Amino acid sequence: ERPHLSELGACFLEHQADFQIYSEYCNNHPNACVELSRLTKLSKYVYFFEACRLLQKMIDISLDGFLLTPVQKICKYPLQLAELLKYTPPQHRDFKDVEAALHAMRNVAQLINERKRRLENIDKIAQWQSSIEDWEGEDILVRSSELIYSGELTRVTQPQAKSQQRMFFLFDHQLIYCKKDLLRRDVLYYKGRVDMDGQEVVDLEDGKDRDLHVSVKNAFRLLCGTTGESHLLCARKSEQKQRWLKAFAKEREQVRLDQETGFSITELQRKQAMLNASKQQATGKPKALSRPYYLARQKHPVLPTSLPQQQVLVLAEPKRKPSTFWHSISRLAPFR
Structure with missing residues (x-):
């Protein structure tokens, strides 16, 4: 009589495509935190944010905590659905939907993780291009990532x-x-x-x-x-x-x-990657040593180690440790 209290799987299945918006949010989250850190150094914004919190009668959590909430949510959905499936009898009419919902949300988590990795790679690609002599034609990031x-x-x-x-x-x-x-x-x-x-x-x-x-x-x-x-x-x-x-x-x-x-690199992301590469080439210093790292102090969700590795979302600002694949290429065209 009251299926909304005991049948949840269909809700996730109906909106599984909509959850992909979390990918864009998670990718933008580090930049949002950096911008918030900049604004909170200005007193007028500190007072404005606090006034908004008080007027809305919100709990005493800083704005960066609220920005982290969607990131935490998308991390928890697979865990919560796995627990729900564990305690749902196989004969329950929602069992198959919960099982399908768990599979769908794991796919969403994997998609978000893969897109995050792809966006982190564009800096490496831009650095690689800047190391090639006599480059001609459009930047490689115009079409490739x-x-x-x-x-x-x-x-x-x-x-x-x-x-x-x-x-x-x-x-x-x-x-x-x-x-x-x-x-x-x-x-x-x-x-x-x-x-x-x-x-x-x-x-x-x-x-x-x-x-x-x-x-x-x-x-x-x-x-x-x-x-x-x-x-x-x-x-x-x-x-x-x-x-x-x-x-x-x-x-x-x-x-x-x-x-x-629908994955693609935006014009802004491409230009920023090429700008970072040109700055690094000019200074000769690794990018990670020259840029501010507010996010190194952020607390991000830690998923249980029992989860498959592909489901763990690397949502903190990338530390840009070169992979073995890119390290082998650096011997041929060093990222100067």
């Missing part, structure tokens, strides 16, 4: 079938290739890019290429379906070739998922 794979390949050019050793960096939407400096092998020069949105990846058998009439091994071709332009690339080993083919498939899947979830 994820480095998927990188490595050295032999590029066979037309019409003389000349072989060139190049470093290739596969991002979502585009493939960048660079040339190593002859004396300083850790310095890279920009040589070009391939728009991956219109490319077909063709696996080639070892032997004579019918287009360039040269013998190739561990080769594949990038073929543009609209212009007919092609790029013949060769790996040193068969295993390397297979890793590249898997990386190209992963790139297409990443683009598809971003389109489905």
Whole structure:
């Protein structure tokens, strides 16, 4: 008679897509805290915030505590639903909905965590671009936000079938290739890019290429379906070739998922990342040493260690510790 007291699963299922707004909030939360810290140093804002709290008869919690509440809520939903499912009998008519709601909210938590990671990566990508000599064309962040794979390949050019050793960096939407400096092998020069949105990846058998009439091994071709332009690339080993083919498939899947979830980098985020990279290059100091860290003093929710790692939301300001993947790239193009 009173299902609202005992049936909650359907509510989460009905609004599961709406919970994605928490992703934007969680990503903006660190910047909001920094701005609040700046304003609370000005007495007129301190009095204004306190007057608003008193007029609304709010409890005695600082404004940064209220800003943290939505972050805490999205962390708690999977925990609370897991507890509810634990004590819900399987024969209860809400059991299946609660089970589905728990799965849905875990997916939301994973989505938020993944978007947070992607946004933290754009600073690294901007720093990488600033280290490349003779860069041409638009900034890489205009279209891309994820480095998927990188490595050295032999590029066979037309019409003389000349072989060139190049470093290739596969991002979502585009493939960048660079040339190593002859004396300083850790310095890279920009040589070009391939728009991956219109490319077909063709696996080639070892032997004579019918287009360039040269013998190739561990080769594949990038073929543009609209212009007919092609790029013949060769790996040193068969295993390397297979890793590249898997990386190209992963790139297409990443683009598809971003389109489905609506993920994108805003113009403001892109410009800020490029500005930070240019400042770091000018000073030669790591960004983390030069920017204020108000959020290092913030208390953020700590989830139980029993949760799967992908559900733990890293909601504090990133400390920008380089991953192993990016560390390996820094040997080729150091983030100066």
